[in-house]
Amino acid sequence: MAQELKTTERQVPSTLDGSERTRSRPVFVPRADIYETQDNVVLLVDMPGVASDGVDITLEKRTLAIRGYAANQQHQNYRQVYAEYDAGDYERVFTLSEDIDRDGIEASQKDGVLRLVLPKAAPAKARKIPLKMA
Amino acid sequence: MLLSDFGRIGFDPFVEMRRMQQEVNQRLAGLTASAAQEFPPINLWTGEDSVAVAAELPGISPDEIGLTVRENILTLKGTREPRTEDEKSVWHRRERAYGTFSRTVQLPFRVDPERVEARFANGLLEVELHRPEADRPKKIQIKG
Numbered sequence: 001m002a003q004e005l006k007t008t009e010r011q012v013p014s015t016l017d018g019s020e021r022t023r024s025r026p027v028f029v030p031r032a033d034i035y036e037t038q039d040n041v042v043l044l045v046d047m048p049g050v051a052s053d054g055v056d057i058t059l060e061k062r063t064l065a066i067r068g069y070a071a072n073q074q075h076q077n078y079r080q081v082y083a084e085y086d087a088g089d090y091e092r093v094f095t096l097s098e099d100i101d102r103d104g105i106e107a108s109q110k111d112g113v114l115r116l117v118l119p120k121a122a123p124a125k126a127r128k129i130p131l132k133m134a
Numbered sequence: 135m136l137l138s139d140f141g142r143i144g145f146d147p148f149v150e151m152r153r154m155q156q157e158v159n160q161r162l163a164g165l166t167a168s169a170a171q172e173f174p175p176i177n178l179w180t181g182e183d184s185v186a187v188a189a190e191l192p193g194i195s196p197d198e199i200g201l202t203v204r205e206n207i208l209t210l211k212g213t214r215e216p217r218t219e220d221e222k223s224v225w226h227r228r229e230r231a232y233g234t235f236s237r238t239v240q241l242p243f244r245v246d247p248e249r250v251e252a253r254f255a256n257g258l259l260e261v262e263l264h265r266p267e268a269d270r271p272k273k274i275q276i277k278g
Contacts, residue, residue: 051255
């Protein structure tokens, strides 16, 4: 179904499309869930801090690239005293198998989770063949 | 590069070993992404008379988050439910954590429970807490 190309925790600079990044922010590989239902392959990607207009999805041939740009957190007159996470951008690449209907891919973003629905192409769907009564 | 005579007889143990090594490496690489970590991760900022706590809570709706504050202790609770449309679905990859979570944070000072502002947007929770009026350092005038 979908297969990732990279599994590193951090990748700087990005060579996602062969070019160098021009933003000096950390880049994370977001956590993803992939499950398959009867008709679709569903991809859930955690990208906290990324608004719906900060998501960039490109599909080139069989390569699905997901990018999320998080807005800068403004904390004026504040001093950071403790940190467990770092704000940054997200990037992850998946390779789609042939049996995905590429024109029917739907994407939505809610509460920092990107949801991609990839419908299976017609030949890959299992067809039930009814028996004719003689 | 090692050369072996086994290639001629149709079976090369070195190729087999390399293949196995690759397979094990692939499996281990997947572990780092799902390694156990405190959930949710939090950041803390302090200002002059206030403290800001931010937490990454992707996929959780704001009304599912329980926030309580007592003196200088802030508790964050909630549940993240797995979402699947039907039982027939098959998992290919599961890196995102599910279940109940609870975190208790000790703040650097006592806060006023009446003056807490919490905002939630795009999976990021931000809580701003203020020091109570009575606890603030008072400026003392020196009589000349």
